[in-house]
Amino acid sequence: MALQVENLKVYYQTLRGDVKALDGATFTVEDGEIMGLAGESGCGKSTLGNSLILLKPPMRFVGGRVKLDNEELPVWDMKKMNNFRFKKISTIPQYAMTAMNPIRKIGKMISELLEYREVDFKG
Numbered sequence: 001m002a003l004q005v006e007n008l009k010v011y012y013q014t015l016r017g018d019v020k021a022l023d024g025a026t027f028t029v030e031d032g033e034i035m036g037l038a039g040e041s042g043c044g045k046s047t048l049g050n051s052l053i054l055l056k057p058p059m060r061f062v063g064g065r066v067k068l069d070n071e072e073l074p075v076w077d078m079k080k081m082n083n084f085r086f087k088k089i090s091t092i093p094q095y096a097m098t099a100m101n102p103i104r105k106i107g108k109m110i111s112e113l114l115e116y117r118e119v120d121f122k123g
Contacts, residue, residue, distance in 0.1 A: 002067075005027050007024050007063065010055070061076035068084065
């Protein structure tokens with residue numbers, strides 16, 4: 001299973017016009033790999049994660065493609081994404097009230113999530 005993101009463009013609609021949050025994001029996550037994002041505040045980490053799972057206003061899909069196992073994901077359509085969300089693709093959000101415990105190992109947290117979702121992951 002591979003996740004391919006090609007030239008993903010996601011903007012935020014504001015009263016003053018569009019704000020380019022993602023403007024050409026491109027990457028691939030191969031089968032068995034785990035991807036983590038790091039960056040300064042406001043650089044687009046959460047926007048990228050949310051755009052792959054739940055693209056909702058004021059976020060707006062502008063262009064690009066997202067594929068999972070060579071099947072294009074309809075990230076611009078919340079209803080169609082219900083067939084994929086949390087079944088084939090998921091994120092671990094970092095919100096202040098639900099922040100990860102810095103004492104626990106990330107691998108353990110990810111394996112618990114995979115076990116909960118009944119994902120057969122050997123790695």
